Amino acid sequence: MTEQFTRREFLQSACITMGALAVSTTGVEKAFAATSTSTPNTSGMPSCDVLIIGSGAAGLRAAVAARKKNPNLSVVVVSKVMPTRSATTMAEGGINGVIDFSEGDSFELHAKDTVKGGDFLVDQDTALKFANYAGAAIHELDYIGMPFSRDSKGNVDKRYAGGASKIRCNFASDKTGHILTHTCLDDALKHGVKFLMDHHMLDLSIENGHCEGVVLRNIRTGDIAPVRAKSVVLATGGYTRVFWNRTSTPYIATGDGAAAALRAGLIFKDPEMLQFHPTGVCHGGTLITEAARGEGGILLNNLGERFMKRYVPNKMELAPRDIVARSIETEIREGRAFGHDMEAYVLLDVTHLGKEKIMRNLPQIRHIGLLFENMDLVEKPIAIRPTAHYSMGGIHVTSIDTMATPAPGLFAAGEASCVSIHGANRLGGNSLCDATVTGKIAGINAAEYAAKADFGAGKRLNDLTLKWTSHFKEITGSGKGNVNDMYALREELGAANWYNMGIFRTESKLLALADKHAEFQARYDAIRIPNTNPVFNTAYTEYVELGNLLLASRAALMGATARKESRGSHFREDYLKRDDENFLKHSMVTMDESGKMHLDWKDVVVGQFKIEERKY
Amino acid sequence: MKFIIDRFDGKKNYQQTYTVEKKDIEALTLLGTLLFIKQHLDLTLNFTASCRMAICGACGVRVNGHSYLACDTKMTELFEEYKDADTFRISPLSNYTVISDLAVDWEPAIENLRKVKPGLVAKDKFSEKEGCVQNQEEYDRIVGQWDCILCGVCASECNKLSADRSDYMEPFVYTHAWKVANDSRTKDPMIHVKPSVANGLWNCVHCHECTNRCPKHISAADDIAGLRALAMKKGLNSGVGPAHAKSFYTDLVEDSGRLNEIRLALRTEGVSTVLRAGTAVTLMSAGKMNPLEIFGGHEIEGHKDLVKMIEAAHAAHKE
Ligand SMILES: Cc1cc2nc3c(=O)[nH]c(=O)nc-3n(C[C@H](O)[C@H](O)[C@H](O)COP(=O)(O)OP(=O)(O)OC[C@H]3O[C@@H](n4cnc5c(N)ncnc54)[C@H](O)[C@@H]3O)c2cc1C
Ligand code: SF4
Ligand code: SF4
Ligand code: FES
Numbered sequence A: 001m002t003e004q005f006t007r008r009e010f011l012q013s014a015c016i017t018m019g020a021l022a023v024s025t026t027g028v029e030k031a032f033a034a035t036s037t038s039t040p041n042t043s044g045m046p047s048c049d050v051l052i053i054g055s056g057a058a059g060l061r062a063a064v065a066a067r068k069k070n071p072n073l074s075v076v077v078v079s080k081v082m083p084t085r086s087a088t089t090m091a092e093g094g095i096n097g098v099i100d101f102s103e104g105d106s107f108e109l110h111a112k113d114t115v116k117g118g119d120f121l122v123d124q125d126t127a128l129k130f131a132n133y134a135g136a137a138i139h140e141l142d143y144i145g146m147p148f149s150r151d152s153k154g155n156v157d158k159r160y161a162g163g164a165s166k167i168r169c170n171f172a173s174d175k176t177g178h179i180l181t182h183t184c185l186d187d188a189l190k191h192g193v194k195f196l197m198d199h200h201m202l203d204l205s206i207e208n209g210h211c212e213g214v215v216l217r218n219i220r221t222g223d224i225a226p227v228r229a230k231s232v233v234l235a236t237g238g239y240t241r242v243f244w245n246r247t248s249t250p251y252i253a254t255g256d257g258a259a260a261a262l263r264a265g266l267i268f269k270d271p272e273m274l275q276f277h278p279t280g281v282c283h284g285g286t287l288i289t290e291a292a293r294g295e296g297g298i299l300l301n302n303l304g305e306r307f308m309k310r311y312v313p314n315k316m317e318l319a320p321r322d323i324v325a326r327s328i329e330t331e332i333r334e335g336r337a338f339g340h341d342m343e344a345y346v347l348l349d350v351t352h353l354g355k356e357k358i359m360r361n362l363p364q365i366r367h368i369g370l371l372f373e374n375m376d377l378v379e380k381p382i383a384i385r386p387t388a389h390y391s392m393g394g395i396h397v398t399s400i401d402t403m404a405t406p407a408p409g410l411f412a413a414g415e416a417s418c419v420s421i422h423g424a425n426r427l428g429g430n431s432l433c434d435a436t437v438t439g440k441i442a443g444i445n446a447a448e449y450a451a452k453a454d455f456g457a458g459k460r461l462n463d464l465t466l467k468w469t470s471h472f473k474e475i476t477g478s479g480k481g482n483v484n485d486m487y488a489l490r491e492e493l494g495a496a497n498w499y500n501m502g503i504f505r506t507e508s509k510l511l512a513l514a515d516k517h518a519e520f521q522a523r524y525d526a527i528r529i530p531n532t533n534p535v536f537n538t539a540y541t542e543y544v545e546l547g548n549l550l551l552a553s554r555a556a557l558m559g560a561t562a563r564k565e566s567r568g569s570h571f572r573e574d575y576l577k578r579d580d581e582n583f584l585k586h587s588m589v590t591m592d593e594s595g596k597m598h599l600d601w602k603d604v605v606v607g608q609f610k611i612e613e614r615k616y
Numbered sequence B: 001m002k003f004i005i006d007r008f009d010g011k012k013n014y015q016q017t018y019t020v021e022k023k024d025i026e027a028l029t030l031l032g033t034l035l036f037i038k039q040h041l042d043l044t045l046n047f048t049a050s051c052r053m054a055i056c057g058a059c060g061v062r063v064n065g066h067s068y069l070a071c072d073t074k075m076t077e078l079f080e081e082y083k084d085a086d087t088f089r090i091s092p093l094s095n096y097t098v099i100s101d102l103a104v105d106w107e108p109a110i111e112n113l114r115k116v117k118p119g120l121v122a123k124d125k126f127s128e129k130e131g132c133v134q135n136q137e138e139y140d141r142i143v144g145q146w147d148c149i150l151c152g153v154c155a156s157e158c159n160k161l162s163a164d165r166s167d168y169m170e171p172f173v174y175t176h177a178w179k180v181a182n183d184s185r186t187k188d189p190m191i192h193v194k195p196s197v198a199n200g201l202w203n204c205v206h207c208h209e210c211t212n213r214c215p216k217h218i219s220a221a222d223d224i225a226g227l228r229a230l231a232m233k234k235g236l237n238s239g240v241g242p243a244h245a246k247s248f249y250t251d252l253v254e255d256s257g258r259l260n261e262i263r264l265a266l267r268t269e270g271v272s273t274v275l276r277a278g279t280a281v282t283l284m285s286a287g288k289m290n291p292l293e294i295f296g297g298h299e300i301e302g303h304k305d306l307v308k309m310i311e312a313a314h315a316a317h318k319e
Helices: A007-014 A028-035 A057-069 A107-117 A124-143 A176-190 A256-263 A321-333 A355-361 A363-373 A430-452 A459-476 A485-501 A507-526 A538-562 B030-040 B075-081 B107-115 B136-143 B153-157 B159-163 B171-181 B190-198 B209-213 B220-233 B240-254 B259-269 B271-275 B278-285 B291-295 B299-318
Strands: A047-053 A075-078 A194-196 A199-207 A210-218 A224-234 A274-281 A298-300 A346-349 A382-391 A394-396 A410-412 A585-591 A597-603 B002-008 B013-019 B060-063 B066-069 B087-091 B098-100
Touching (some): A047 A430, A057 A075, A057 A176, A057 A224, A124 A430, A176 B107, A199 A224, A199 A459, A199 A538, A210 A459, A224 A256, A224 A430, A256 A394, A256 A585, A274 A321, A321 A346, A321 A382, A355 A363, A363 A382, A459 A538, A485 A507, A538 A597, B002 B030, B002 B098, B030 B075, B060 B153, B066 B153, B066 B209, B107 B171, B153 B171, B171 B190, B171 B220
Parallel strands (some): A047 A224, A075 A194, A224 A410, B002 B087
Antiparallel strands (some): A199 A210, A274 A382, A298 A346, A346 A382, A585 A597, B002 B013, B060 B087
């Protein structure tokens, strides 16, 4: 395994030299022919064996796994931002995985909590395998250098996370995600993974059912080019930015992967399952994580009441997210909150923990309180309200054993994928290990596949590239357009989705939102970007992302409208009960060439855990 | 009020002035202000941001020449710091290649990171199956450096990088090397120390600018000192850097230990010796030299003088 790359070698071998459509002159092919194991690519397009889109935990783990599986393969990670700028970095609370069995915890219990937390929309066979892998993943992370917080014996420390029957949320202070990302990046560098930063995947090409590569835009130069790959792993993260300013996730969480999959004819599974986190800061939705409640923080309304006792008396603040989020919104709706409308909030109080404990275990959270609300939570309670947080839905993956999509050569992992671990509601701490575990599996299988596969013909890929090249010219070409058109639309989309498809949903709100979406789409299509410069045209990047958000919103709306029941994070005020008879099923959304969306259903895999009412 | 922003469109550099109402931005962070300008005045303005909560490191920029993390800086703080100035000058981080406006190229920095092999190689007694064991004290020793978010602020402020970046790396690269070399789980610190030495470790001039501005309160300068001490302890003490270190150490120890004596050393030995003054700091942190004895009075005071001297020496050296 080569560990040392000079910058020149890096550029040569990663060598998707964009703008090098006429590759014969660049020597790119030669560089790749040397690293590739099977028939060299003769189409004249830049190529590599395993192409990974996204550099969060899922992408980074996939890359290392692919390199380890087969060091002869070229593995390139593409990301629209630098590797450490992903959602993974922002995670604070911790990562689930059973490594301590002394108190009666087991993989089975972890799986059971996951199934129950997901309101039984979880595929149970998947959950069991996932829990097994999660335990192993914690040790592996420790071994590759992750500095977990330690207990008195020097082992990985753990805290309580919502919806869990045992304490199994392993953590590194309240910066678990940041520390995890940096550990994974270090490990990827160690294993000679190559990066293409500032490259935006615009589309994915599936021809004759096989994945043949992706269209990339080099944000730095503006060049748009096809890249062929024997296998592709989509690890592009979630789409919670459909609620634009009411989400805890970074600006990049625009569902690019899911949208590209839809356009390529693949399935977007359970798109309506969007999770709301109970405790975002009032302004801008940034998260005060579960760790605050895990450490003993309490929620108070304007009467000074610890109101969770009304909803889940035995779990109080530690009930699963969907329930706590709804409880807070109910307090707000019933007038027991501070402030009004979008500014309404309740209080989260950790002051009783004492300064020392807060500084040691919750420093990041304290910092956020200071930054966004000017409130020091060492001294007083902080204003919070729910915020969109996680996408349970994603690109349909057939099995956790491979993380393969139905299109040979295409894999998906992490938040971008949906292999039904989280069902209708994800438990705190389950997503970092989802990204770590599924990323690794996808990487191994992508490498295995690439070792045997040949490059596709690349015809459709070429057509798509030409389409995007002219699209850029069309959208930016005239240099005309109002600066605020796009940004205003983005805010409006976010607000409309929040009001109509947020924590409380009804038929009439959802139908109204459908009209809105049609109007938004028309307005979107008319937008022109007044910036003709191809160099780092971030406005165009944002334009493309907004298009993806619109697609993801429409898919989510389709699922939300059809699912006439309440389950997990999907709460219908007109259908208050869960309806297992009709909806113990995954919604499967596809899109045809004309842009029309279709809905199908797939039965949930039930196993040893009895379907029962979800009570806490 | 006005924001003068340094711009680069891929071909030419220019400045552009944006006028905004103070009331529109005073409750915001600096990142909020940049977003305001982009979304209301000029969407061709480019900068990078992702988490808006001071953890992803994407939003480093300079204000009036000093580096800040934009999302972690409130406008009110800037107003205070610059005495209610009504004009601010915003520029990209220094010591990076600018791609566009305030966006800079991180690729070379990542490749530098690759050089020090930041990935841990765990001791043989640990395994992938069972993980590692680490006590609180060992954990505490490294956890500060793990706060580094790769924001580039330290590199932007680094005098050595500004003077010559051909034989030096971004300060945080050494911090990364230090954190893994210093980890109780590591099999061999030299895996990371050696490439640090080979890639400029002895060229730090210990001006401490990196430390002064790091939003996460990390001292890359101290980590560099720590790496040097480790290198010398492990016998990596031949070559120009360590030689200078030794002679400078002798100068300091043999003279009366007063600051003007150091100036004397400067006069007699020339500028290059002082350029290695960092060694003194190295030795101090290795416990071989008591800074209080040398400078008399308070450590920080003496240190300030030292920093000034190095800067002066540095400027002279450049001429
Ligand atoms: C504030 C916050 C706190 C959280 N806390 C926890 C917690 O305590 N525990 C827990 O388990 N989970 C937590 N989560 C959830 C968890 O962090 C994420 O779900 C998980 O990290 C997702 O990882 P990922 O690798 O799938 O995607 P991400 O980390 O989102 O990475 C996506 C990557 O894809 C890239 N990308 C996207 N689109 C494109 C494109 N078109 N072209 C090229 N690249 C692209 C992005 O640049 C990025 O690198 C939290 C999330 C947030 C936001
Ligand atoms: S050491 Fe500090 S300033 Fe330098 S990159 Fe890390 S966090 Fe930023
Ligand atoms: S102390 Fe060294 S690394 Fe830090 S800014 Fe000065 S020269 Fe650069
Ligand atoms: S936007 Fe992430 S650190 Fe500022």
